[in-house]
Amino acid sequence: MNNRAIGLLGGLAVLVVLGSFSIFTVKEWEKAVLFQLGEVKRTDITPGIHFKLPFVNNVRHFDGRVLSLDAETERFLTKEKKNVSVDAFVKWRIIDVATFYTSTGGNEARANVRLSQIIRDSLKSQFGLRNIQEVVSGERLDIMTIVQVSANREAEKFGIEVVDVRLRRIDLPDEVSESVYSRMRAERTRIAKELRSKGAEAAERIRADADRQRVVTLADAFRDAERLRGEGDAESAEIYAKAYKKNDEFYSFYRSLNAYKATFRGKDDVLVIEPGSDFFKYFKNPLGKQK
Numbered sequence: 001m002n003n004r005a006i007g008l009l010g011g012l013a014v015l016v017v018l019g020s021f022s023i024f025t026v027k028e029w030e031k032a033v034l035f036q037l038g039e040v041k042r043t044d045i046t047p048g049i050h051f052k053l054p055f056v057n058n059v060r061h062f063d064g065r066v067l068s069l070d071a072e073t074e075r076f077l078t079k080e081k082k083n084v085s086v087d088a089f090v091k092w093r094i095i096d097v098a099t100f101y102t103s104t105g106g107n108e109a110r111a112n113v114r115l116s117q118i119i120r121d122s123l124k125s126q127f128g129l130r131n132i133q134e135v136v137s138g139e140r141l142d143i144m145t146i147v148q149v150s151a152n153r154e155a156e157k158f159g160i161e162v163v164d165v166r167l168r169r170i171d172l173p174d175e176v177s178e179s180v181y182s183r184m185r186a187e188r189t190r191i192a193k194e195l196r197s198k199g200a201e202a203a204e205r206i207r208a209d210a211d212r213q214r215v216v217t218l219a220d221a222f223r224d225a226e227r228l229r230g231e232g233d234a235e236s237a238e239i240y241a242k243a244y245k246k247n248d249e250f251y252s253f254y255r256s257l258n259a260y261k262a263t264f265r266g267k268d269d270v271l272v273i274e275p276g277s278d279f280f281k282y283f284k285n286p287l288g289k290q291k
Contacts, residue, residue: 024051026047027061029064030064033062034052034058035057043097062101062106064093066091076128078135079130082172084170086169086171088119090162090164092115095160095161096156111158118154126143132172133184136170137184147165148162148165
């Protein structure tokens, strides 16, 4: 191999090396900073393949996805000066990569330390404004929302956005837990008694109204029945009167037969009456004439 071939191969090798140092890629989930002689040159680098000047420019890559911070369990004082143990976690991401680099050196661990302090101070402030019952059951969501907003204002200084703050657990000392649960139990018992009292009052009111309606309904029904019965008796009497007026003798005979039937029901029936009484006039004469 002559010197010319060796020179060509060497030149090609140099070009390949320079080319490898001149090309860099940025993934979809990454953020990148282009430096020129140690100074930030560009931060608006889109995902894809890019070029740089070898030995003049260098590139730092950062994770642009949502990151998690598991904060250490901390003890905070409530408004009543009672200790509570709080376990929280934070979701955050880089929004300004240049600010993030200059404030933290591009170190995620250092960013987590600073963010932990911000969250700790904000939680301490919020828990100090509330009593135990409020932080345990009443205003937990409010605390998380306020802490997120407050932490975002501070985290912007580091090029960070706090996406979410969550309180996983809020533990109470045993004596505090028993006191809180006793108060909550007493409150629930009071509410239950109040609801039972209102229910009993409503039941009595409904029962009294039902009894009143029953009495009114029965009275109205009895009144209507008596009126109908009276009207029926009057109509019946009128019909009888009209019928009997057509033949008074037959009416008298028919009534006497009904009287005999109602009187002599058994063989042992005894009737004490004068033989000449009108009661027996049809026994003696079918026409009812006295002899």
